[in-house]
Amino acid sequence: MHKNKNIKAITSFPALKGRLKQLTLCALSGALLLSVSACSEQASQTPEQAKADFEAAYNSISTERLKNDIRVLSSDEFEGRLPTTEGETKTLDFLTAGFTEAGFKPGNGDSFFQQVDLMQITADPDMTLRIGENEFVYKVNMVASSKREVPSIELSESPIVFLGYGVNAPEYDWNDYDQVDVSGKTVIVLVNDPGFAAADSGKFQGSTMTYYGRWSYKYEEASRQGADAVFIVHETAPASYGWSVVANSWSGPQYGLVSPDQGQSRVKVEGWLSRDAAIKVFADAGLDFDQEKEKALQGPYSQALDLSASVTVNNSIEKSKSYNVFASLPGSELPDEHIIYTAHWDHLGKDETKDGDQIYNGAHDNATGTAAIIEMARAFASLEVAPKRTISMLVVTAEEQGLLGSKYYAENPIIPLDKTVANINMDAMNILGPTKDVSVVGMGKSELESYLEKAATNQGRVLTQEDRPEAGYYYRSDHFSFAKLGVPALYAKGGSQPINDEIAQYRKRMNVIVTGCYHQVCDQFRETWNFEGITEDTQLLFEVGYDLANTSDWPQWNATSEFQR
Missing domain, CATH: 3.50.30.30 (Glucose Oxidase; domain 1)
Known part of the structure; x- marks a missing residue:
């Protein structure tokens, strides 16, 4: 897992220089205060107003936008999103434009980027x-x-x-x-x-x-x-x-x-x-x-x-350079405390020695999670009043080479780890339609699952353990880099119980098509996918982050977790 053979050095990213000006979130000119959620001083809301504000943002999460972003990110134009290639440049452009348009600020000083030195x-x-x-x-x-x-x-x-x-x-x-x-x-x-x-x-x-x-x-x-x-x-x-x-x-x-x-x-x-x-x-x-x-x-x-x-x-x-992307929406009351969402933008690039299709488009892994994190940013930025804590989006490089982008961030954090409340990860989202259950990878690890259970209950769903826990999937995606250094980290996605017979039949048909496509050229965007499962899980994890950001609690590892010490 996490292997490829085509990393090449890029000495600079001229397309990144001067691309986007920092979005001004709070314009103070006399009495003018833009109604953007990241402003440090916010008008108070009644509980009814806060509920309506949350519901509007929750329902703003768009299946059509998710679908379109997945289509673009996994197109041949992005050349399989291999780190240090032209595919990376296009991906970074797409991400910075998306976060800026949503209303998120550069999270690393005045930059959206964190350089990662690869070897x-x-x-x-x-x-x-x-x-x-x-x-x-x-x-x-x-x-x-x-x-x-x-x-x-x-x-x-x-x-x-x-x-x-x-x-x-x-x-x-x-x-x-x-x-x-x-x-x-x-x-x-x-x-x-x-x-x-x-x-x-x-x-x-x-x-x-x-x-x-x-x-x-x-x-x-x-x-x-x-x-x-x-x-x-x-x-x-x-x-x-x-x-x-x-x-x-x-x-x-x-x-x-x-x-x-x-x-x-x-x-x-x-x-x-x-x-x-x-x-x-x-x-x-x-x-x-x-x-x-x-x-x-x-x-x-x-x-x-x-x-x-x-x-x-x-x-x-051989050494080369790649980039993580970090964008933030400052909290209204506790801006120094962060909820960090993660997804990896990279995939395996292309193999020009192959006959026929040479591009590993990585539509499921992980254009789905990358699109979801952008859509999540749009939802948070649409709130009339920002969450109390800062919401940050970390889209990392080189996951496929061994979680390297997230590992680098965790060891060189932009936000101190003792100010990082939790990590919520999105990797290979559910393309098999809405489910009655939520699969919790590494179930029982932390108190974050109580927030997840509340959000799942609101969707009429239940939490279940992932298939084959003996395979150790909790240690094989980017949240693990945070967990390893003590930050409670959650990885959950659509389960295995379809919501109705129609979805059950769809799952059977689609499983025949996509089985065996992991890290293969057949992991391509398909118009026939049911994207509602991705929407459902994006809303689910949006609610988890929203609730965490509006409390002063610090979720802990469970006593049985190997990370609690």
Whole structure:
């Protein structure tokens, strides 16, 4: 997931310079005060007036405008919206024009843009991993790479320790690293977390994956612990994808953010082993892999293998620049406190080596969410009286390369995180028609769900958990970048229960058409889509943000969330 091969450098965006003048929201000239919602001094409203104002804005959310914006953003003219290409320039123009027309201000000083420095590292596939007397072949039974920004890095005779799930989770009283010195060593860990293999044991959150089960966490924790390298053992069920995904997604160009320490805080080598390779490694150490897995499931576990690992990773490195878009509608009473909506504007660009259609238009993923965030801005700006808190719209780059735009923002926030009340994310909106339910991705994470439940009830809908929570979708879109740094973040969209038989039949027909189009050229705009589900969910999340912005409450993580500490 989140991979492409065509990022190219752009040294400047001349089309962005001098494009749009900042919209004056509050013109003070004598007694003149424009009736724009961002003004700092507002006329008071009675409860009846406030209700009518909200309802008018809510009902202003237009299916036709959403449809038109999705059509434009996913047109061939935008060339698949790949970062650092002409498709980015066109997309940024479209976004800044849309926010300005709506009445939102530039959110980064006098600019709508936040520069994001990207880095592409491509490992030479001509590499071999040697463990003991065995050699493992790149993409066949191992994958290895490095986040360190150096031409070549060598792992030489690094002692190996099996460290169970590679988890350090105080709230679950679990630390595989406890009293284990992994400095200068190679760590082998299992994929997912202990709850997956023992769903009824009470460990972690059962079959629902926590962040401790994500591959990215395991690399990060091994780096924090001072390991030289870490290899995750791939197994299809707990990973939720086959070895081919590992071989294809973690080979070739790998994207990241340019880091101040040039990646030196990361382990030297990050990689995967196939299950068959792991079985062989453990057998050579006189151990049974499945028996060791069972021991790792019982509690924090470590076992030295009396083997060592060696591999050389040769890198080619390319840097480029892209941009997040940030627009705000200042709050009427608490302008320093922000509700931040997110959507990613980018997709995969085009592949000129393909026969026929070469453009990955990304209509569903994520022209739908990008159109929704613009329409949401129009609705908020149409209010006669602005919400008490500021509403900000963050449309990020490079989600498809690993949530990089949102990660950069969260680590370099324009609005301090302690002034960010919540994040609400919109990614791949519902194109299958209105539903009776709302699918909450990562259900049970935070108190934001009480606001969502109220808004859903007003639509006659109920909250349900997303399909396949064991796949860890909560950790695979831009809200996660906020959650990881402590900001309560909500990701919810249309569910699976159609509102009537007509929509049920439509869903069956459309599912046949769009199944398999994720990250493919067939993710195209279709006039035959039912856009009412997108409208319904845009209104739903508008109400959530409106309610949050008009309270002084600070929603918290639930005690069972891995982010609450």
